[in-house]
Amino acid sequence: MRVSVPTIPDSVLRNAQQTVKVTPAYAIERISRFLGHGSGKTAVLTGAGVSVDSGIRAYRGHRGSYLNPNYKPIFYHELMEPTAKGAGFRQRYWLRSYLGYPPVRDAQPNPTHFALAALQYSSITPHVITQNVDGLHHKAIHHVWNAERREKGILELHGTLHSVKCSHGHTMERQQFQDMLGEANPQWKAFAEELERTNSRPRTNPDGDVVLPEGTRYDQFIVPECPSCLRENRRNSMIKPEVIFFGESIPAEVRDRSFDIIDQNDRLLVVGTTLATFSAFRLVKRAVQNHKPVLVLNVGHTRAQELAAVETIDMPAGAVLRDVVKQVLGSGAAENKTVAKMLESGVVRTPPDDYDDPVPRPTGL
Known part of the structure; x- marks a missing residue:
């Protein structure tokens, strides 16, 4: 059996246009408008980049290659x-x-997890589909949502x-x-x-x-x-x-539920993922095929760049999402004590970018 590790196709990287750099102020305004300033429903799809500020490394770097x-x-x-x-x-x-x-x-949730939790709690983004297996989306909202509510609102696409x-x-x-x-x-x-x-x-x-x-x-x-x-x-x-390991199929009920979430919502916000895995990329394709707006917030290249209808903002989520929540919710962000607490919460413990971490060397084993 020959199974390959998913990555961004070379053809996408060769043909990808140079990403236009934007200011945080522009990104905040654009994402807020995308979310409709609270009107309609937006699904969120997250990847490893969301958990980097919690001290968990991403798989891939700016060019889509493995770190x-x-x-x-x-x-x-x-x-x-x-x-x-x-x-x-x-x-x-x-x-x-x-x-x-x-x-x-x-690991503990970082400001991005809490900002997304605040959007969920406020019914702006009813559903989060995450490729991450770290459980940090659950941790960010467990104090206001019970286990049953979290299971309805958070789909762990690749398990836990x-x-x-x-x-x-x-x-x-x-x-x-x-x-x-x-x-x-x-x-x-x-x-x-x-x-x-x-x-x-x-x-x-x-x-x-x-x-x-x-x-x-x-x-x-x-x-x-x-x-x-x-x-x-x-x-x-x-x-x-x-x-879900490489070469293992996502259970049919998880796959079908991910499709249903895309179909139930009006648009899709993608955060912190290169979309290298097909299980995530096909959700973006489904949204595009159903004529739903898709906005990607990620650092570096993503597989979505082969889809002309997808808009991309090249920026770390942690730099803008708290302010996006404040702009979308307006005065409610400060007046709602639960939301206000979420927007003040989160650790930031970014791992180093180098490849040469010390390798543990046990003795006597």
């Missing part, structure tokens, strides 16, 4: 292969994810890192499985605790994968068996996070 040139993801068919080879892929994945999950788990599922369909909270991984691998647990104590966590991709040095003995890492399967007298360590 980590050595990034080698594990594909779905590799991870879930019921052979010794598949078991080896699971050892590699879960060791790297065991170290990479805590930074994602502990915060739960896991075995090959027989049993699920559990990710932190429970994280604890099981630590108990089964006490040396790595001690190493992970040392990373947290010294705040020297390794480079982490948006999917929780980390870089480890050449020569790491993945074959010595123990992947626990599913406890529910054990209770059914079955041994099964074929476990994966509830994330």
Whole structure:
């Protein structure tokens, strides 16, 4: 099986026109007008760029290429292969994810998450479709929306890192499985605790994968068996996070719901994504085909540049979205205490742009 990692097609990058630089004031005014100053309904589609200010790296840079040139993801068919080879892929994945999950788990929403939450709370953007698996959109609005309301308003297109599922369909909270991984691998647990104590966590991709040095003995890492399967007298360590891996199909109900959201709303605002994955790009194409306005707010090139009907603003969302909310809501942004608090909330912890983060080097493993 040959499965490729999605990226922006070279033909798009070659033919992309030079992006016109605009001022923040222009961007704020243009996005506010796009949102209709509160009239109509707008769907929002977000990507990894939204979470950068929370300390989670984006996959791709300004030109659409991977920020980590050595990034080698594990594909779905590799991870879930019921052979010794598949078991080896699971050892590699879960060791790297065991170290990479805590930074994602502990990340906090940034001002962009809260600005989008304020627009949702105010019914300007009823639905957010996110490609991110970090759960930060949920964190930004959990204090005013219960779990049922969040599930209706936020569609996680590519799943979530915060739960896991075995090959027989049993699920559990990710932190429970994280604890099981630590108990089964006490040396790595001690190493992970040392990373947290010294705040020297390794480079982490948006999917929780980390870089480890050449020569790491993945074959010595123990992947626990599913406890529910054990209770059914079955041994099964074929476990994966509830994330859509490269080469894995999005569930039909998620795909159909994403289409419904595009169809239900009057326009589409795209924030912080190159749209390299087809699952996201096809939503933009669907909106265009249905003659709905599409505005992209992103730094650098996007796949949407092959669609003439799509308008693009090249700017970080964090530079403008708070002011967009204030302009769209007018005096209500200050008078509504919930919205006002959202617009004062958010961490900013931008990761460095370099490729050469220190690689953790455990001893005695």
